[in-house]
Amino acid sequence: MHLHWHRRDLRLSDNLGLNAGPESATLPLFVFDPAVLDNAAPPRMAFLLDSLRKLNSEYRDRDSELLLAHGSPTTVLSSLAENLDLSTVTWCRDYSGLARDRDAAVRRELDEAGVDREPVDDAVHHRPGEITTNDGDPYKVFTYFSRKWHDREKDEIPPSPGREELVTVDGIVLEQIASAIDAHEDLGRYSSVPTLAELGFDEPDAAIPEGGTERARQLLDSFCESDIYRYAERRDYPADDCSSRLSAHLKYGTIGIRTVYEATERAKSEADSDEERESVEEFQDQLAWREFYTQVLWDRPDVVTNNFKSYENDIEWREDGEDLQAWKDGETGYPIVDAGMRQLREEAFMHNRVRMIVASFLTKDLLIDWREGYDWFRTKLVDHDTANDNGGWQWAASTGTDAQPYFRVFNPMTQGERYDPDAKYIKRYVEELQGVPADVIHSWHELEPGTRRMHAADYAHPIVDHSERREQAIAMFEQARGDD
Ligand SMILES: Cc1cc2nc3c(=O)[nH]c(=O)nc-3n(C[C@H](O)[C@H](O)[C@H](O)COP(=O)(O)OP(=O)(O)OC[C@H]3O[C@@H](n4cnc5c(N)ncnc54)[C@H](O)[C@@H]3O)c2cc1C
Helix, strand or coil, X not given: XXXXXXXXXXXXXXXXXXXXXXXXXXXXXXXXXHHHHCCCCHHHHHHHHHHHXXXXXXXXXXXXXXXXXXXXXXXXXXXXXXXXXXXXXXXXCCCCHHXXXXXXXHHHHHHHHXXXXXXXXXXXXXXXXXXXXXXXXXXXXXXXXXXXXXXXXXXXXXXXXXXXXXXXXXXXXXXXXXXXXXXXXXCEEECCCCCCHHHCCCCCCCCCCCCCHHHHHHHHHHHHHCHHHCHHHHCCCCCCCCCCCCHHXXXXXXXXXXXXXXXHHHHHHCCCCHHHHHHHHHHHHHHHHHHXXXXXXXXXXXXXXXXCCCCCCXXXXXXXXXXXXXXXXXXXXXXXXXXXXXXHHHHCCCCHHHHHHHHHHHHHHCCECHXXXXXXXXXXXXXXXXXXXXXXXXXXXXXXXXXXXXXXXXXXXXXXXXHCCCCHHHHHHCHHHCCCCHHHHCCHHHCCHHHHHHHCCCCCCCCCCXXXXXXXXXXXXXXXXCCC
16 A cells, blocks of 8 residues: 655645555545644644645545544654555655654654655755756855746646545554554544644634635636736735735645646736736746745755854844834834734735835844744744745845845835835724825824824834934944954
8 A cells, every 4th residue: 555645735636746656546644743733823723724624525525535643753654554564655845954854754764664655846846956056056046046947847737646546445444544543652543634722722813714725726716817917017015915825825735836837837828918928927936936945945954043144243133022022013103014913913924025024124123133023923924934934034134045135224114105105005904094194104203293193193103213223233234244
């Protein structure tokens, strides 16, 4: 029997891992790993469980069943290998340091048990290490990486497994599974996908988007019908909300990357103008960013906690619990920042331009370490992805690859004015500014306290002076660089 271990590939279609096994029928497995659960948060867990329920129902439609176990994957897999007489185990590669250590332990265990294993690169078009400089080094600058990424051929979509290619979970198989899992005190199994409470998580405060392949497909189809053609022009304007919203689906693999790419190529071939074609390419460029940051994480797993770029001296970040809390609560008195932070709380999502603005505000206006912001995003975002989140934070903090130069500090007021001129996005999330004219909102930091109170008595006054903080941020980085 062949077993496929699902992790961040929660789909049957366009799954290279599911196709990598031998001819024999496949038994699908998902493992709730306590080490992963320890780092998880309610928004992501809610999305994951919803997606697992949908995946299981796709298996049931094919007379099969997703086996759901709890415990260390090494023990689960070795004990299943023994009891089910497995010939092969396949899985799709994950590229973080933690995942690689876990997979190496599983590999060793399966080798000892004499079971073939076949890890497959599925989540990206080009696996880390495939696109390198001419000297074979990983790229540190996106533009060069991206050129090669666009030029390389992309894989075709593989077929989905049919009924006959899946194990029918009958009484005999169930008994074998039960004896494999139940024999170990630290392992458990579920007859259906557990609830958040059963896994020890609270319900998320935010409204969590629907998971599963069908929803991902709907999002992709509707995006490729219209918004993709205005993406290049409007993607920076948060009120337009014209991005694909595929991030959580790409994170959990409810849709395959080849399916996404093929749909965008089709959209490109149906475009009516060069402008529309370029807009599709701008979207494909974001898929390349995703693979660029995956490669950075693979090459430098330590970036999860360390700066990618080393400075001569430590960066002397400020510690200020009150300012940090005001940022988390969306109470900084900088409207575009507060709108973003409140969108995060309400939707477990934030628009990309606004992510850049709030990250810059935390690190360059509040002078607080990017790791604090990364941690907050990690617990609040439904699409938290170690590579992309870390890449985004280190870019904003001027500590990453290809990062924003330290002396270029976003002005949160002009960013708001440029990208949300009518303050539509701001008003969507900042209730207190509902009836306030856009020009007043965009000059909030310059107004007298009395004028602010007159317009919106309940809305915060700016907690810092941006011009002063900009100077301090530059001085902080010059000190770190060792400049005189
Ligand atoms: C501080 C900060 C933190 C971020 N944290 C995350 C995160 O945890 N998870 C995450 O997926 N993205 C993250 N991003 C990148 C980006 O903001 C989101 O991918 C995007 O907003 C998701 O919306 P979408 O799916 O509609 O994106 P679209 O614009 O439709 O893009 C399509 C896909 O391309 C990828 N993508 C888009 N922009 C980027 C980017 N800048 N870097 C890497 N991949 C990208 C994502 O997979 C996205 O789903 C972060 C950016 C910043 C500045």
